[in-house]
Amino acid sequence: MAPRMTTQRRVFKGLGNGVLVLMLLWTAIPFYWMIATSLKHDKEIYGYEATLIPERPTLANYATVFRETPYMLFLRNSVVVAVGSTVLSMVIACLGAYAIARLTFPGRALLARGLVFTYLVPTSLLFIPMFALMSVLRLTDSLHGLIIAYLGFDVPFCTWLLMGYFKSVPVELEEAARVDGCNRVSALVRVVLPMSLPALVVVTFFSFTHAWNEFLYAHVFTSTTSARTVTTGLVNFMSQDVFFWGPLMASTVMSALPPVLMFLVFQRWVVKGLTLGGVKG
Amino acid sequence: MATSKTVSLTFPSSQRGLRWRPDRVQRFLMQDRALGYLFLLPAILVIVGLVAYPFAHAIVMTFQAKTAGAPGRFIGLDNYRELFDSEQFLRTVFNTVVYTAVGVGIKFLLGLSMALVLNQERFCNNLFRSFLLVPWAIPTVMSALNWRWIFDDSSGLINNVLVRLNLIDEAISWLSNPHLAMFSVIVVVVWQGTPFFTMSFLAGLQAIPKELYEAAEIDGASVLQQFSNITLPRLRPIFITAVMLSAILTSAAIQFVLVLTNGGPADRTMIFSVLAYHLALGGAQRLGMGAAVSLVFFPILVVFIVFLTRRMLREKGE
Numbered sequence: 227m228a229p230r231m232t233t234q235r236r237v238f239k240g241l242g243n244g245v246l247v248l249m250l251l252w253t254a255i256p257f258y259w260m261i262a263t264s265l266k267h268d269k270e271i272y273g274y275e276a277t278l279i280p281e282r283p284t285l286a287n288y289a290t291v292f293r294e295t296p297y298m299l300f301l302r303n304s305v306v307v308a309v310g311s312t313v314l315s316m317v318i319a320c321l322g323a324y325a326i327a328r329l330t331f332p333g334r335a336l337l338a339r340g341l342v343f344t345y346l347v348p349t350s351l352l353f354i355p356m357f358a359l360m361s362v363l364r365l366t367d368s369l370h371g372l373i374i375a376y377l378g379f380d381v382p383f384c385t386w387l388l389m390g391y392f393k394s395v396p397v398e399l400e401e402a403a404r405v406d407g408c409n410r411v412s413a414l415v416r417v418v419l420p421m422s423l424p425a426l427v428v429v430t431f432f433s434f435t436h437a438w439n440e441f442l443y444a445h446v447f448t449s450t451t452s453a454r455t456v457t458t459g460l461v462n463f464m465s466q467d468v469f470f471w472g473p474l475m476a477s478t479v480m481s482a483l484p485p486v487l488m489f490l491v492f493q494r495w496v497v498k499g500l501t502l503g504g505v506k507g
Numbered sequence: 508m509a510t511s512k513t514v515s516l517t518f519p520s521s522q523r524g525l526r527w528r529p530d531r532v533q534r535f536l537m538q539d540r541a542l543g544y545l546f547l548l549p550a551i552l553v554i555v556g557l558v559a560y561p562f563a564h565a566i567v568m569t570f571q572a573k574t575a576g577a578p579g580r581f582i583g584l585d586n587y588r589e590l591f592d593s594e595q596f597l598r599t600v601f602n603t604v605v606y607t608a609v610g611v612g613i614k615f616l617l618g619l620s621m622a623l624v625l626n627q628e629r630f631c632n633n634l635f636r637s638f639l640l641v642p643w644a645i646p647t648v649m650s651a652l653n654w655r656w657i658f659d660d661s662s663g664l665i666n667n668v669l670v671r672l673n674l675i676d677e678a679i680s681w682l683s684n685p686h687l688a689m690f691s692v693i694v695v696v697v698w699q700g701t702p703f704f705t706m707s708f709l710a711g712l713q714a715i716p717k718e719l720y721e722a723a724e725i726d727g728a729s730v731l732q733q734f735s736n737i738t739l740p741r742l743r744p745i746f747i748t749a750v751m752l753s754a755i756l757t758s759a760a761i762q763f764v765l766v767l768t769n770g771g772p773a774d775r776t777m778i779f780s781v782l783a784y785h786l787a788l789g790g791a792q793r794l795g796m797g798a799a800v801s802l803v804f805f806p807i808l809v810v811f812i813v814f815l816t817r818r819m820l821r822e823k824g825e
Contacts, residue, residue, distance in 0.1 A: 234730050242624045246635060249621055253639055256698065257662045260653045272662045278671075331543035337551070342819050344558040346752075346812040348759030350780035353799045354787045354794055355561035355568060361575055378557030381550055386819075387699055439646035441762045446788060457648040461766060464652060471656050482649045486678035489644035493637060497706050 264476040266290070271472055286475035297477050300459035303482075306369050307444075307455055308437035311376040315425070315433050318377070319384035324414050326385070327392035328400070329396050338389065345382035349442050352378070357446050368452045375443045380433040387432075391425035392418055428495045435485040456481040563764040569799040574792045586799040595774055596782070596800070603804070606689065607758040610696040611750060614757075617697065617748075618704020623738075625705070626712045636709070643702035651766035654695040658682050658767070682768050685775045692767050692776050696757060704749055711745040712738070748818055751811045758808070779804045 256470045265283040267273050325331075326338050349356075356375060357366075365371030394420050403417045404410075419426065444458040454462065460477055489496060569586050571579030590596045624743040625636050642650065657664045658681040666678040680692040715737065723733045761780040764770060770785065779800055787797025 242627045318549040321546040325543045325546035329539045329543035331540040342816045350759040354798045355564040381553040441648045477648045482645045
């Protein structure tokens, strides 16, 4: 019996290694192509002299992006929108999640249900009326408009994630603080929030990267360069008559870097948060 | 809690228990209630203003001939009638179903294999895991742009390599050939979305107690038997949640098609979100028609959404 087991194990181990190599290639090759293109001269990108590996790597495409395109402006806009919507949704979500997790009032369960429901309604069902709403409020072509619009996704999601975490903070700790004279708000700030640090990290990661990656609202609500974020700015480069893959890939590499770095740093928490709530698939 | 129980037992039921509770408790409860609503007010405003109201407005719009900035004119069911008479819409329904079902199906299978492989013990496994998950962290628009360049007719990676290997004489138009376009779009969807399944399934695998496998091993169960009798049943709840969530988000994801093919060639990759986008924000700005396209798909989505809402609340013990 025993030898059969070990042979079997070995076969599956070998099979696993084979599959792993294929998966790594499948994942890596597009990255490679993106980075390689960004480091090539036009001659190596198009035509007969096109290469698979950059022969004379150059940063010229990166220089072009900064010198000849409004990329810096897009970057700044993305940072403003991401930070703004993250801070706002954090405050709103912390208060809301605390109320649902700790306070008893009629309608509490209904609100919890409403939160999950709204978080699951995709933006592609809402962008048309949202466009009409933003037009009426004169919030198109504005970073404020985007910050507000993103709350529609961030707040339900963050509240939902925090709610579960707040519940796991022992009530006794908070009661002790309240005996010592803390009111509800200071108990939340001094006891519950510090104990929920991992959840706060996850929530910050999700709302920041959501704002950074969001495309549909940003694309629909902006029509001029001034309020474009990175995602819609790059797509707009592409849809213009003249676009070059070198600079476009250079800006793609740069725009993908912040969320990827954040993900690698916070990976452990993010994966945990993901299995709790689930996001984009 | 103990005191309030005694109180309601001692006094006749006709008298409300609340009135007999100590003053302090009552004040505390009142405060709790007011504070609850106060804390939730911003969140409620967001939900109502940015989800519920737009959604209700979308329903109203589908009965209107409406352009941006102008008030709508009521036209009854004309938008819907026009949609169901149009071949483009019927093709869109078909495409959306194919795109979602095939995309989610492949993501599921690849994600499960990746998770099983990463669950094996090996040198540097954590490093491999981190790397395999990176496509998920990249902004989807960036992935789509990158893949559009990979698929490029004349200088893209795929044609480049195929020509070098003498496998083809002429470049293949991955994104503009009517028979290949949908396939190409799904490849990108799968590349971006597989890590989500991998992450979910890997977490599920790691939650299965090792003792179960050890016991099965002693009983002489083969690896495949262990997989079908322990692994699969244990992962079932995660399978259902992941598939439903992914189905909602895949069917609604607009950026891949918008960046790669813009719905073409000849509507072969037109899915509902892109059609809605074209109708509402393309030249004619027919917001009512666009909203109607989205709304037709909502009943299917809502089944998934309601089901998922229940599951997610149950998992959190609500």
